[in-house]
Amino acid sequence: MVREEEEESRSDEGVFYALDLGGTNFRVLRVQLGGKAGGVVHQEFTEASIPPALMGGTSDALFNYIAEKLANFVAAEEEQKFHQPPGRQRELGFTFSFPVMQTSINSGTLIRWTKGFSISDAVGQDVVAELTKALQRKGVEMPVAALVNDTIGTLAGGRYTNKDVAVAVILGTGTNAAYVERAQAIPKWHGPLPKSGEMVINMEWGNFRSLHLPLMEYDHAMDVESLNPGEQISEEAAFFGDEVHAKLKISFILRTPDMSAMHHDTSSDLRVVGQKLKDVLEISNTSLKKSRIVVKLCNIVTARGARLAAAGVLGILKKMGRDSLKDPQKTVVAMDGGLYEHYAEYRGCLENTLRELVGEETASSIVVEHSNDGSGIGAALLTASHSLYLKDKS
Numbered sequence: 001m002v003r004e005e006e007e008e009s010r011s012d013e014g015v016f017y018a019l020d021l022g023g024t025n026f027r028v029l030r031v032q033l034g035g036k037a038g039g040v041v042h043q044e045f046t047e048a049s050i051p052p053a054l055m056g057g058t059s060d061a062l063f064n065y066i067a068e069k070l071a072n073f074v075a076a077e078e079e080q081k082f083h084q085p086p087g088r089q090r091e092l093g094f095t096f097s098f099p100v101m102q103t104s105i106n107s108g109t110l111i112r113w114t115k116g117f118s119i120s121d122a123v124g125q126d127v128v129a130e131l132t133k134a135l136q137r138k139g140v141e142m143p144v145a146a147l148v149n150d151t152i153g154t155l156a157g158g159r160y161t162n163k164d165v166a167v168a169v170i171l172g173t174g175t176n177a178a179y180v181e182r183a184q185a186i187p188k189w190h191g192p193l194p195k196s197g198e199m200v201i202n203m204e205w206g207n208f209r210s211l212h213l214p215l216m217e218y219d220h221a222m223d224v225e226s227l228n229p230g231e232q233i234s235e236e237a238a239f240f241g242d243e244v245h246a247k248l249k250i251s252f253i254l255r256t257p258d259m260s261a262m263h264h265d266t267s268s269d270l271r272v273v274g275q276k277l278k279d280v281l282e283i284s285n286t287s288l289k290k291s292r293i294v295v296k297l298c299n300i301v302t303a304r305g306a307r308l309a310a311a312g313v314l315g316i317l318k319k320m321g322r323d324s325l326k327d328p329q330k331t332v333v334a335m336d337g338g339l340y341e342h343y344a345e346y347r348g349c350l351e352n353t354l355r356e357l358v359g360e361e362t363a364s365s366i367v368v369e370h371s372n373d374g375s376g377i378g379a380a381l382l383t384a385s386h387s388l389y390l391k392d393k394s
């Protein structure tokens with residue numbers, strides 16, 4: 001839970017940095033905030049992927065790599081574009097989207113890795129301290145003022161420009177959601193109530209389990225397979241001939257962008273499907289009939305994922321009492337993540353399902369919006385509102 005304090009922070013101005021590590025890619029963002037009415041004056045970012053070897057190495061190796069990219073980006077800051085009020089240090093917001101036990105606004109211990117990372121010596125460590133040490137090793141003196149989850153960052157970034165943003169959903173390598181809740185509706189909160197009367201809930205909905213969403217045999221197979229690769233491969237079907245092709249036995253060989261390309265193949269002979277099967281799986285000469293079945297399969301898998309995500313959003317809207325609005329008040333759901341952004345069929349199915357679930361009348365008051373890197377801006381804003389510099393001066 002994070003207290004809603006952005007409102008008071010708008011007097012902040014200066015250069016803020018945000019670093020976003022949430023999966024296969026990480027981004028570094030530089031923002032010039034223009035004070036009370038100025039908003040975001042300038043922003044620049046750079047992106048890099050995490051080399052697979054570093055995803056399973058040591059904490060130092062990962063954070064050294066990140067610190068080096070950040071150091072290079074900071075060194076490239078141009079004086080003509082970015083101005084820092086005199087005597088004020090640049091500060092950093094760290095968006096770290098893995099399960100963390102947050103111990104303060106700028107510290108938190110890693111509970112476990114997800115999304116393909118497995119760096120055992122980082123588990124149980126304060127990720128802000130790990131990052132800070134690496135920055136110091138690279139000669140970057142930039143305090144980390146806020147540790148943020150990407151859903152929280154997206155919510156804060158979205159709300160900064162549009163007060164109707166009340167929900168943020170990430171659909172990328174992983175998935176999660178956050179929303180604005182009435183503080184009084186949070187039984188486990190016994191502290192003082194925030195002035196706004198609202199708090200933000202980070203749902204960590206990737207861990208959601210419910211009897212209402214039964215796991216299918218394929219879910220179990222995938223779960224087991226992800227821990228013990230190679231042990232749970234179904235060889236019952238021989239769809240592409242009498243034998244199961246060798247590449248089909250390799251877990252996770254078919255990446256979402258390839259599946260998406262096949263799903264969106266509009267050519268009359270489904271040549272993208274044929275090409276992908278050949279390139280990725282080394283299966284050639286697939287008949288048109290079989291290619292059509294492959295597209296249908298892509299559709300089944302996508303529709304299930306999209307409908308589950310829509311059900312999750314409906315759950316939030318119900319909890320907020322916004323699932324049957326008849327008045328013109330809008331509820332904006334800020335979405336981000338590569339899956340939502342790039343997979344048009346997925347995105348369309350999610351939005352149609354949500355409309356179907358809330359009904360036409362309410363659908364007009366629910367707006368699903370792509371928040372383009374709202375998370376980075378949000379992290380920079382939260383950094384500004386929790387500035388260590390301001391704390392020191394007050």
Ligand SMILES: Nc1ncnc2c1ncn2[C@@H]1O[C@H](COP(=O)(O)OP(=O)(O)O)[C@@H](O)[C@H]1O
Binds near residue numbers: 256336343
């Ligand atoms: N062209 C694409 N079509 C479908 N899915 C895509 C495409 N490009 C990326 N993705 C999905 O987006 C995910 C990356 O999401 P992103 O939000 O960029 O990063 P991350 O969650 O790793 O920080 C990939 O794992 C992949 O599933």
